[in-house]
Amino acid sequence: MTKMKYMMSGGLAFSEQKDMQKLQKNAQKGWHLNSFATLGYNLEKKEAEDVQYSIDYRKLEKGEEEEYFELFSTAGWTHVCSSYEMHIFKASPNIKPIYTDVESNIDKIERLARPVNISTIFVALIAMLFWVIMTFTNSPFQQIGTWLFICSYVLLMPMLGMLVVLQYRKWIKKC
Amino acid sequence: MKSLEQLTDPVFYIMAALAKPKHGYAVMSLVEETTNGAFVIGPATLYTIIKKLLAEELIVLHDASDSRRKVYVLTEKGRTVLEKDIERRKIMLTLAEKELTKGD
Numbered sequence: 001m002t003k004m005k006y007m008m009s010g011g012l013a014f015s016e017q018k019d020m021q022k023l024q025k026n027a028q029k030g031w032h033l034n035s036f037a038t039l040g041y042n043l044e045k046k047e048a049e050d051v052q053y054s055i056d057y058r059k060l061e062k063g064e065e066e067e068y069f070e071l072f073s074t075a076g077w078t079h080v081c082s083s084y085e086m087h088i089f090k091a092s093p094n095i096k097p098i099y100t101d102v103e104s105n106i107d108k109i110e111r112l113a114r115p116v117n118i119s120t121i122f123v124a125l126i127a128m129l130f131w132v133i134m135t136f137t138n139s140p141f142q143q144i145g146t147w148l149f150i151c152s153y154v155l156l157m158p159m160l161g162m163l164v165v166l167q168y169r170k171w172i173k174k175c
Numbered sequence: 176m177k178s179l180e181q182l183t184d185p186v187f188y189i190m191a192a193l194a195k196p197k198h199g200y201a202v203m204s205l206v207e208e209t210t211n212g213a214f215v216i217g218p219a220t221l222y223t224i225i226k227k228l229l230a231e232e233l234i235v236l237h238d239a240s241d242s243r244r245k246v247y248v249l250t251e252k253g254r255t256v257l258e259k260d261i262e263r264r265k266i267m268l269t270l271a272e273k274e275l276t277k278g279d
Contacts, residue, residue: 056219063242067199068222070243074200075218098219101185107223 003045005031012086013112013162016055023053023088033090036083051090054098057111059085072098085111106173113166120159127152182260185216189224190249190257196237198244199225228253 007026010018023033023041028050031043054077060068069079077089077098089098099105130152133145182190192202203216225247228234233253238246249257 054219058222066242067245071199071203071218071222075203077218096215096217098217100215100217100220101183103183104185104220104223108219 004034005043005045006037006040007031007043008040011162012055013116013165020053020055024051027051027053027090033080033088035081036086036088050093052093052095053080054089054091056087056089056098057085057108058087059111102173106170109166109170109173113163113170116159116162116166120156120163123152123156123159127156181263182256184214185220186224186228187257187260187264188214188216189221190228190233190253193228193234193247193249194254194257196246196248198241198246200244 007022009015012019019041023043026043027033028048030045030048032046032049032051033053034042034044036042058068072079072089075098076095077091080088080090082088099108127149130145130149133141134149137145188206189202192205197205199218199221203218203221206214206216225234229236229247232250233256234247235250236245237248
């Protein structure tokens with residue numbers, strides 16, 4: 001039976017680089033990335049190995065996967081696991097990075113930011129709607145509206161945080 | 176498509192390599208060999224740029240019979256854009272060479 005262990009993610013918007021470094025450190029101790037898990041990764045016990053990890057975000061249509069993974073493997077990057085539009089690859093430490101230019105790297109952050117942007121706008125609109133209900137109606141609607149407004153507001157704050165961080169990451173790449 | 180207004184180095188290399196039909200890996204190796212490994216195009220960068228060039232109709236799918244190694248080639252539009260960028264780069268080189276040799 002293989003031994004498994006869970007590693008928590010710091011949140012890819014915030015600490016993608018740190019996550020990848022943590023995965024590398026774990027592999028050096030024999031804990032290898034096996035698959036994505038809820039808010040983290042599943043690691044599997046094997047031989048210790050020095051490997052670097054990289055993540056890419058890309059929606060692959062039917063018939064695109066083969067070419068995409070073939071390009072990575074010919075460049076020395078082995079596909080480890082995928083979840084939704086996220087793909088993690090590993091390679092020995094002397095292999096060149098998967099992104100070698102600034103422009104494509106910014107495109108990558110934009111692909112990561114797109115769903116965050118859309119859901120933030122959505123939640124912001126909902127929060128505004130509840131604020132209107134809360135302000136301009138009488139009970140019991142007012143009370144329900146207040147609670148729902150607080151809930152959506154609490155949800156909105158970390159999303160705005162993510163937006164700011166992603167914009168910042170794009171900005172430092174450009175400098 | 177910011178990087179296509181003025182071709183960046185990787186975009187320039189990829190378009191130049193695709194003047195004759197090639198698959199992605201052949202593009203990577205040609206650039207790496209020609210520059211003696213000084214210029215490397217990573218797989219994620221290459222894939223991103225191929226998708227952009229396809230969207231802008233600067234390259235086109237030439238042969239998809241091997242789904243792992245799709246072959247692309249420069250379009251007429253791509254050829255025009257590349258030739259224009261060669262001219263831009265020539266001006267840069269001429270200026271630099273002229274200034275370096277001037278007055279000694």
